[in-house]
Amino acid sequence: MTREHSLGYHLGRALRSHKKRSHRLMSDLGLHPGQTPIMFALWRQDGQVQKDLANSLHLTPPTLTVTLQRLEKAGLIVRKKDSADQRISRVYLTEPGWRLKEQVMQCIRETDAVSFRGFTPEEEELLLAFLDRVTDNLSEEE
Numbered sequence: 001m002t003r004e005h006s007l008g009y010h011l012g013r014a015l016r017s018h019k020k021r022s023h024r025l026m027s028d029l030g031l032h033p034g035q036t037p038i039m040f041a042l043w044r045q046d047g048q049v050q051k052d053l054a055n056s057l058h059l060t061p062p063t064l065t066v067t068l069q070r071l072e073k074a075g076l077i078v079r080k081k082d083s084a085d086q087r088i089s090r091v092y093l094t095e096p097g098w099r100l101k102e103q104v105m106q107c108i109r110e111t112d113a114v115s116f117r118g119f120t121p122e123e124e125e126l127l128l129a130f131l132d133r134v135t136d137n138l139s140e141e142e
Contacts, residue, residue: 007134018115025107029100030074034067036104042077042093043101050079050089076100 003009023033031039037057042048048056054064068091071077076097082088116124 014115018111021114022107022111025111026104029103029107031100031104032070034063035071038064038067038071038091039076039093039097039100039104042091042097047090047092049082050091053091071097 019033026033026036038053041053041057050064050068051061053059054061057064059067068077068079072079075094078092078094079089080092082090119127
């Protein structure tokens with residue numbers, strides 16, 4: 001099998017191109033690639049315990065701490081001690097952090113629109129369904 005006939009080759013190329021465009025748009029907003037998953041996690045559930053956030057994102061605590069420090073310096077998050085247990089640190093979005101959500105979502109919509117250029121709506125749905133099936137197949141093997 002040549003690499004051009006390999007699923008991994010095609011997925012990798014598509015993912016690299018998608019990430020490159022997404023990262024460029026996000027950097028225009030002042031977000032670095034590693035910061036975006038943290039922001040999404042906080043948009044879903046603000047005030048998460050720092051340790052839980054690291055676990056859910058599969059990040060080491062030191063990696064998360066450095067990234068949170070950068071987000072804090074940018075004014076997008078604050079860390080506060082838990083009122084019930086001072087040993088626990090919780091992460092909260094600031095108002096600018098919340099306002100950034102719509103801009104990030106717009107970047108995602110733009111990247112998806114470019115990615116699906118020339119596709120019919122049916123083809124988009126089929127591709128997404130096929131990718132879900134590939135993911136499910138591989139997940140069964142874990």
